[in-house]
Amino acid sequence: MxxxxxxxxxxxxxxxxxxxxxxxxxxxxxxxxxxxxxxxxxxxxxxxxxxxxxxxxxxxxxxxxxxxxxxxxxxxxxxxxxxxxxxxxxxxxxxxxxxxxxxxxxxxxxxxxxxxxxxxxxxxxxxxxxxxxxxxYQSLKNRQAVQGKKIGPEILNVPEELKLRIDSRLLDTLSMHKYQTDPFMMSGLLLSSFVKPIGILIGPDVLSARLGISKESQDWNNLLNQLDEFKYSGIYSKTYDRWWAHGIEIWWKLNFPSAQTLRRLTASERCKLISEKYGFNQLIGLEKQPSSNSTRFWTVCSGSFKPLDPVDGFEIAKDINNSPWLDPQYYSFDHLINASLKVLEKLKEHELERFKDKVRRG
Missing domain, CATH: 3.40.50.2300 (Response regulator)
Incomplete structure (x- = not known):
């Protein structure tokens, strides 16, 4: 019970x-x-x-x-x-x-x-x-109660193929005394700086962008089954569906060895290759947003969560305390055009100028 x-x-x-x-x-x-x-x-x-x-x-x-x-x-x-x-x-x-x-x-x-x-x-x-x-908390406290037992990457259930590819800066941070001795600190670090944001792990929206395929596709769940090996299964995985970012790239190389990397392909090219490989006929390729030029999607707009190629985005200034293993964040032009001054102020200085210039040029 x-x-x-x-x-x-x-x-x-x-x-x-x-x-x-x-x-x-x-x-x-x-x-x-x-x-x-x-x-x-x-x-x-x-x-x-x-x-x-x-x-x-x-x-x-x-x-x-x-x-x-x-x-x-x-x-x-x-x-x-x-x-x-x-x-x-x-x-x-x-x-x-x-x-x-x-x-x-x-x-x-x-x-x-x-x-x-x-x-x-x-x-x-x-x-x-x-x-x-x-x-x-209970798991972390139990580990910390064992004298000399260090909390390590095992709580993340890292797939064997990725153990040598985990960002060393995250591992170094995990080993710091304040995280090793306080369940709250360790839990907070993992939730806010590892599981939730875009970086070592990616969520469904970013996964959709990187595969170039709409989550509304009837075969979307069938596709996810093909990626199961690289689905995150560590702490907080029951609440947040996440995949190992490097794992998705490994999966692509293994299954599409003669194709270009995902990053170089358009959404329609990715969708076509995946559909042909697995015989899925119900996958829908993502389309570009009104003011974007590229469908080589790799991330999502931080405001609308719609797929975005970083070259079409405007980078948000990174918090100096932000974890260095996280990916840059972007807003799309379509989101910014109706955004408040408070949102615009989040952009890097040169990105704000680039946005203003694009507005002036119409």
């Missing part, structure tokens, strides 16, 4: 549909009201023996000291003092919660942040993530 995981839901209003939806996914949820002090609130959470802390971003209107960030900071400080280490997920009715999340990421406070509307629409997905966060 599987263990029922317990979630402490810290919320100063009615728990309502959030609590009901999570319980329908098999969790035990206890609504915790913020107390007069952080210590009293922490004591309540510990009495529940919770496996995960879910908390609203704004607690006690008019008492900002009890909003999520300061309490999470207090909670995280108890790792050393009391050994308290749980996943913390922040949830909010504010649509821009991801902006707040980014603001506090550097403080190592939250494992994940999501707005309530998105959560209610995709409860099953996020509850899957809850399961993986809990299991991930």
């Amino acid at each position: 599987n263990m029922v995981y317990k979630i402490a839901y810290l919320e100063d209003q009615e728990a309502g549909s959030i609590k009901r939806n999570i319980e329908q996914q098999g969790f035990e949820v206890t609504h915790v009201l913020p107390q007069k002090s952080f210590e009293e609130t922490l004591n309540q959470i510990q009495q529940i023996n919770a496996h995960l802390l879910l908390m609203d971003f704004r607690l006690h209107a008019g008492a900002p000291h009890f909003n999520a960030p300061p309490f999470a900071q207090f909670f995280r400080s108890q790792v050393i003092e009391q050994g308290v280490s749980l996943p913390i997920v922040v949830i909010s009715s504010e649509n821009n919660i991801s902006d707040y999340y980014r603001d506090y990421t550097s403080l190592d406070l939250f494992d994940f942040a999501v707005d309530k509307e998105t959560f209610l629409n995709k409860t099953k997905k996020y509850c899957s993530l809850f399961n993986e966060l809990i299991n991930g």
